Amino acid sequence: MVWTTEELIRVRRALHAMPELALQEYETHRYLLNEISQLNQDWLTIRTVPEVPTAILVRLQGTHPTRTIGYRADMDALPIEEATGLPFSSRHAGVMHACGHDIHMTVGLGILAYFAEQQPKDNLIFFFQPAEEADFGGKHVYDLGVFSGEWRPDEFYGLHDNPQLPTGQIATRPGTLFxxxxxxxxxxxxxxxxxxxxxxxxxxxxxxxxxxxxxxxxxxxxxxxxxxxxxxxxxxxxxxxxxxxxxxxxxxxxxxxxxxxxxxxxxxxxxxxxxxxxxxxxxxxxxxxxQGGYMPVENDATLAQLMIDYFQADPTVAFADIAPAMTGEDFGFLLQQFPGVMFWLGVGDPDHPLHHAKMSPNEGALAAGVDAMVGFLNYRMEQ
Structure with a gap:
């Protein structure tokens, strides 16, 4: 079953309080592994990568798989002194989840928690990725040959939170997003x-x-x-x-x-x-x-249109078209290797942009993101 809003908020606040810089996400790594270990393990396989020790991959065996679908959530934070004054503010001086990767990880865990209870039709791979803000962790893991054999996704998805969009709104486009x-x-x-x-x-x-x-x-x-x-x-x-x-x-x-x-x-x-x-x-x-792994984020035209059509037809999803942005994201490297889609998830803090010391996402976006992506993945697996 999908985690409750309260469970999602608990996880997000715990992650928000422990921000760590690229390739130093050891406390975050332990926390994620602990949360994943408490899920139903019947069709889960957990994999770590010794050469990139904070990376985590989880594979779910499908019931009647015709493809393997990947989902990526980035883990690292920024060298910013938090100024939100929140009771769950960063415990690490000079480091903050000012880009919302705590939101990304929580939504990823929420989707994983659902499919740990409701076995998917297709195989799923969840990639909790270190070093997005610096040092292009996705490329490091790819270059090690991790995404091969049964760990090779046929397509990859991921989100980025957007404080300028209303809470829970989803936006994407075919072609270049970032x-x-x-x-x-x-x-x-x-x-x-x-x-x-x-x-x-x-x-x-x-x-x-x-x-x-x-x-x-x-x-x-x-x-x-x-x-x-x-x-x-x-x-x-x-x-x-x-x-x-x-x-x-x-x-x-x-x-x-x-x-x-x-x-x-x-x-x-x-x-x-x-x-x-x-x-x-x-x-x-x-x-x-x-440049490293910071390639343009180019959404696969066919898969992006499939996602857009699904979200536009779902009355529970607030979907919007959006123009490309000059934002950089190392998910672009993975989308050069595998077809896939990145989308924005609105977190409703228009006064504080990404990388701002006072950025405070609206936690109502957590359940909206999980519900929307669970719905889309179930729809995709029937195609």
């Missing part, structure tokens, strides 16, 4: 010196400033305006005093695009600009572009 992302890390190293003698130095700040200015042309002059993209530089660290020419300048940023083709092209433009600035200003360039 952008692919690439981290930018660049250091310009010149020759420091006295501010009074610039001719004897190679100013890293001037080179860094030129880089900031020039990368603004990547989107405006290299990307189809209809398709869009983002290049943002969020940090610029250089210099020690106003009368000293800086020897080094370090900048960090992000590239985002809705297609992998555009993302690769934008990466190349950023690289070309950095190298050209190195030549122009006589500085050494150390550029690192990291």
């Amino acid at each position: 952008a692919g992302t690439t981290e930018i890390h660049v250091t310009f190293t010149g020759k420091g010196g006295h501010a009074a003698f610039p001719q004897d130095s190679n100013d890293a700040i001037v080179a860094g400033a030129a880089f900031v200015s020039q990368v603004q042309t990547v989107v405006s002059r290299n990307v189809d305006p209809v398709q869009g993209g983002v290049v943002t530089l969020g940090t610029f660290q250089a210099g020690t005093a106003g009368n000293i020419i800086a020897e080094t300048a370090h900048l960090d940023g992000t590239i985002r695009a809705f297609t992998q083709t555009n993302l690769v092209n934008m990466q190349q433009r950023v690289r070309t600009i950095a190298e050209a600035i190195g030549t122009m200003y006589g500085v050494q360039v150390d550029l690192e572009l990291i």
Whole structure:
């Protein structure tokens, strides 16, 4: 049977209080395993991954399987000091579930709890994934060959909470839902010196400033305006005093695009600009572009439309169409390997966006998410 709202809230609050950063989710791992161990085990198989020790997979044997369906819930939190003032606030200083992965895990457990009592027709695999916010844990597990043999899903599903949507509302679309992302890390190293003698130095700040200015042309002059993209530089660290020419300048940023083709092209433009600035200003360039598993989240058109048709026909589900977002998500890597769908689940906190220290999801979304996905999976298994 489906967990009650009270049971879902109990689990969510326990998880919210124990946030842990990527690949450090040991307390969360133990808690999830304990909850899973209390479910009916008749058709469950639990698997851990020694190389990624906080990952958990659970396989449910179907009664008359024609396919294996995967469901993913991410586990890690963010390096943010919580400011909600809630009685179940984070017990870990400087770490918070500010992206709602406590919601994701709870909904995943709720769906699993239902099918632990009501054996599914098809095989199901639940993947509790570490390291979504950093270090692309889904790719790590995939690269280890974990999703093979009886553990290979034919299709994969997952959700992301959205505080800007009404509580319990579900939204998705065929095609791209989230952008692919690439981290930018660049250091310009010149020759420091006295501010009074610039001719004897190679100013890293001037080179860094030129880089900031020039990368603004990547989107405006290299990307189809209809398709869009983002290049943002969020940090610029250089210099020690106003009368000293800086020897080094370090900048960090992000590239985002809705297609992998555009993302690769934008990466190349950023690289070309950095190298050209190195030549122009006589500085050494150390550029690192990291995409890892943060591919565009591209929903399978057929499966997404099947989900949309089901939710639109279900009077108990509040469904909405939605435009793609520049949000990044490493579920995009898994959707490059397996057809599947990611969808938004509204959690009704419009004043506090994702990654905000005061974000407080409405817990009424928990049961709505579980009920909607249980209904869809049962429908899917009859297709």
